[in-house]
Amino acid sequence: MYNYLDFEKPVADLEGKIIELKKLAESGEAVDVGDEIARLEKRSQEALQDAYRSLTPWQKVQVARHPDRPHCVDYVAELFTDFTPLAGDRAFGEDAALVGGFARFKGESIAILGQEKGSDTKTRLKHNFGSVRPEGYRKAVRIMEMADRFGIPLVTLVDTAGAYPGVGAEERGQAEAIASSTSACLALKVPSVSVVLGEGGSGGAIAIATANRVYMLEHAIYSVISPEGAASILWRDTTRSKDAATNMRITARDLLDLKIIDGIIPEPLGGAHRGREKIIKDTGDQIEKAFKELAASNRDFREQRREKFLAMGRHL
Amino acid sequence: MNWITNYVRPKINSMLGRRDMPDNLWIKDPESGEMVFHKDLESNQWVIPASGHHMKIAAKERLRFFFDGGKYDLIENPKVALDPLKFRDEKRYTDRLKDAKSKTGMEDAIVSGLGSIEGLPIVATVQDFAFMGGSLGMAAGEAIIRAFETALEKKRPLVLFAASGGARMQEGILSLMQLPRTTVGVDRLKEAGLPYIVVLTNPTTGGVTASYAMLGDVHIAEPGALIGFAGPRVIEQTIREKLPEGFQRAEYLMEHGMVDMVVSRLELKATIARLLKILMKASEPAAIEPEILPPAKVKAEKRPGA
Numbered sequence: 001m002y003n004y005l006d007f008e009k010p011v012a013d014l015e016g017k018i019i020e021l022k023k024l025a026e027s028g029e030a031v032d033v034g035d036e037i038a039r040l041e042k043r044s045q046e047a048l049q050d051a052y053r054s055l056t057p058w059q060k061v062q063v064a065r066h067p068d069r070p071h072c073v074d075y076v077a078e079l080f081t082d083f084t085p086l087a088g089d090r091a092f093g094e095d096a097a098l099v100g101g102f103a104r105f106k107g108e109s110i111a112i113l114g115q116e117k118g119s120d121t122k123t124r125l126k127h128n129f130g131s132v133r134p135e136g137y138r139k140a141v142r143i144m145e146m147a148d149r150f151g152i153p154l155v156t157l158v159d160t161a162g163a164y165p166g167v168g169a170e171e172r173g174q175a176e177a178i179a180s181s182t183s184a185c186l187a188l189k190v191p192s193v194s195v196v197l198g199e200g201g202s203g204g205a206i207a208i209a210t211a212n213r214v215y216m217l218e219h220a221i222y223s224v225i226s227p228e229g230a231a232s233i234l235w236r237d238t239t240r241s242k243d244a245a246t247n248m249r250i251t252a253r254d255l256l257d258l259k260i261i262d263g264i265i266p267e268p269l270g271g272a273h274r275g276r277e278k279i280i281k282d283t284g285d286q287i288e289k290a291f292k293e294l295a296a297s298n299r300d301f302r303e304q305r306r307e308k309f310l311a312m313g314r315h316l
Numbered sequence: 317m318n319w320i321t322n323y324v325r326p327k328i329n330s331m332l333g334r335r336d337m338p339d340n341l342w343i344k345d346p347e348s349g350e351m352v353f354h355k356d357l358e359s360n361q362w363v364i365p366a367s368g369h370h371m372k373i374a375a376k377e378r379l380r381f382f383f384d385g386g387k388y389d390l391i392e393n394p395k396v397a398l399d400p401l402k403f404r405d406e407k408r409y410t411d412r413l414k415d416a417k418s419k420t421g422m423e424d425a426i427v428s429g430l431g432s433i434e435g436l437p438i439v440a441t442v443q444d445f446a447f448m449g450g451s452l453g454m455a456a457g458e459a460i461i462r463a464f465e466t467a468l469e470k471k472r473p474l475v476l477f478a479a480s481g482g483a484r485m486q487e488g489i490l491s492l493m494q495l496p497r498t499t500v501g502v503d504r505l506k507e508a509g510l511p512y513i514v515v516l517t518n519p520t521t522g523g524v525t526a527s528y529a530m531l532g533d534v535h536i537a538e539p540g541a542l543i544g545f546a547g548p549r550v551i552e553q554t555i556r557e558k559l560p561e562g563f564q565r566a567e568y569l570m571e572h573g574m575v576d577m578v579v580s581r582l583e584l585k586a587t588i589a590r591l592l593k594i595l596m597k598a599s600e601p602a603a604i605e606p607e608i609l610p611p612a613k614v615k616a617e618k619r620p621g622a
Contacts, residue, residue, distance in 0.1 A: 173572070175525030248488040
């Protein structure tokens, strides 16, 4: 049973009926429902296909934020071995919104950074819903500098609504922390690969997403401001989020067309949460492929990264 | 159009006369409410003489006051694709751009120049808040990158005056990409051992502080300037409480270790020249003629958060 989005209502209805029928069959109140269940399952699959055939940008926003969507820690647990998380910025504190550390990826040493949103009330609070404070970005800088010193490639998994806007975050220099983290990404001599898993929320995302290769999951979004924020500022009307989502061009397809990202990782039908194992495996495969291509490119990774970002927007 | 409009109208206009008069001859000090004559403000770099309140100043005026003898060579800003997203909100983005251009006479928010301060050759680049809130889009990003490249090429320090509400939302992800793009410019200048001074002016927030404006070797803020990542309204909505007095003002940032000094606009040039000459190991200059500038009529003490 999933949390359903508003546009998934036909699917929700059908899957609800299937569950009901199965229960009845189990309790012996209904017999010979096998055919009926098969028929409903076929129909619900078709309904799912219909719903996902061409998602609007706003529907993608909802999928990208889906509460059941696999998050950073799910990918880390599946894709990496010997993951050893590191904590703290050595100046103020530890920020669990940004997960980071070292591990093995297909046997090789790897550095990992990613925002974690949490998956239930307890973990969401612990990870501050994936909104990173300055300490988190400073920990990221620490880990990137270490990775560079030891010649270990970096993977970043991006999933944040944005950096945390609060009094403490401002006092401790949120802007400076983000700027320094972006600068640290750009300075890396080792290769880096970034994947936007769900939400790529503005500066809070770019701080760890400035990589040699950047990919997005099919229904992920990446934007300078949330559609809600844009609606309230540009339209002065918070009900215009759908228009903002469309006009700002925030989908993976848009970003590929604008030559901001390097590729899209297709999601299972119905979104990443309906095929967790598959999407995590496919993401891992894409990361592996990207590192292989980078290694074969025989280029100075820092220079390649700089030139890649400088080229953005110049050929539109 | 006919001969009447061509011929008669100028006469009538000249009789009425008033049309061409500037609207704001007297400007109100937002702090004291005192009315100040615009000429007095202009000659005092838009710092209100009595209260020391720093008004916004146009980019070109800033450069004129900053460079020796008011002379500098304009750095040509690169051409960029206009409105690649074909964006519109309540208005077309292209219309907003047109309005901003006709209002300011600028092509976009950045003006950069090559010149000297107290004899030291530098590059200065200024963000003008009057052009769509100084917002950072592709044009501004490219202009900033060009300024950094010019400084690198000519081996000069770069002084950047920041004033911006943040990224230009109408350019979507392309505006966000100006954060890493401008950072490349900063990093390359620093690697070359050339100083980069940021002057944070009122207001500097959002993506601009989250990139080049917080990556200076030295951060100088103008008194009372609002400087921060998230705007005060966003923070209030998030935490649902009133913000502390003076929050995100220049003096507050200095207390919290984010800026090195808070310096009056009237003393910026002398401060920056002194500092850059030390950093560039330039020999101490023979006493040069003091520039013909109006006397610094400003109270030095801190102003409370406005």
